[in-house]
Amino acid sequence: MTYWPAWLSGLALALVALTHWLTVRRMLAVSGRFTQLVNRLREGPPAEGDEGAMSEAELLAAVQAMALAEFGEEAIDAATAAEAEAEGGAPDGHTESAAAPFAQVSPQPLWLHAGFLGALFVGGLLSMLVAGGLSLDWSLASAGFTASFGDGAVSYTVLLLGGVLIGWGTRMSGGCTSGHGLCGVSRAQPGSLVATCAFFGTGIVVSLLLEALL
Amino acid sequence: MYSLFKHAGTLSVFKIRYCNGAFETCARYELASKGRTVPLRLMPNGHTLKAPE
Known part of the structure; x- marks a missing residue:
């Protein structure tokens, strides 16, 4: 698979974040939208009076x-x-x-949250097509991952555990890489700077440790 | 809601009492810390702003 150049990906991400702000007037936040979608499905529409018109x-x-x-x-x-x-x-x-x-902040409809998350999937497909064609890859991960954890039950468990930890950390820190890394850091938000240093720093350290140990 | 409180004026009393003060008693904080949706017009004291009838 051929990836986009890093500088082009960075520019594209910045463009997405800016477009999101200019059109929706909210910071780009993938986990935030996912949370909103789950909460709306779990709790139903907002209580009466919450969306009533008020000047x-x-x-x-x-x-x-x-x-x-x-x-x-x-x-x-x-x-x-x-x-x-x-x-x-x-x-x-x-x-x-x-x-x-x-007054600019009002509840967004369910379809907008679902549409945004669906667009992430469509965007991935489009970038694959632009990069030279659509090819499905059913392998679990990279060659390095397979060399470390194999391709059996252990590798599935490691991936599942990693996903759970990412979700837990996202909820604990109130945001994910898009919210903290893209929008928070660019606005010099102290919490986002700490969060981004924590998850990127931890990722680098764990990668180096795994490479040295396995 | 915080954007409403952070400006100087009568509403800053909410920020001083709740956001910067006893935030653990803020109804909005309680819901948010449980991962629940915070209604747009829920006030820190637990009451909801209603449109005039």
Whole structure:
């Protein structure tokens, strides 16, 4: 199989992430979409009232009323002053325009999550066709993997265990390689930098260890 | 929802009390930490914002 050059793959991935942001206004996240899809299938559609239409002004007014009822005016004034001081500006009283970024985020339909995950499969097929033709490969993994673990029950177990560990780590860190590695690192998010160093670093170390030991 | 709270103003009280404070009592955090879907309008205090009737 002929792979794309690394630089071309990098450019393509960047283009996909940018296009996703420009069209959907959300960060590219494969595991996030998979989680959303599973949750929607498990829990059903959002509860009534969650998707009811609310204008930005209504939304803001509702949150303000709730804040007033829960914390009281004195606590709100203190928080406003503290927040303004921390930001280096003067307290701005009860005026804000915070609803705009929130209003852009709304639940996405099930078909969009399924379509995105299906497109990953279709994209893989297309890249194979572009690279010179479609050829199915039923082997478990690379020659190095087979040399290390064979092609019997042990190799299946190792692959299954690896998949479970990847899924567990993805849930624990709140994202996968696309979310942390592509979008988080490019935005210099500290959590994503740590996560990416952890999973790539661990992968390199384990590969070197396996190569030395097996 | 956090994008609504992070701006200075009356709503920052939610961020101070929940996001930066007793986050373990935040209803949104509780659901998210269990891997459940967090309703868009679920507030940290467990109430859901309703559209006016």
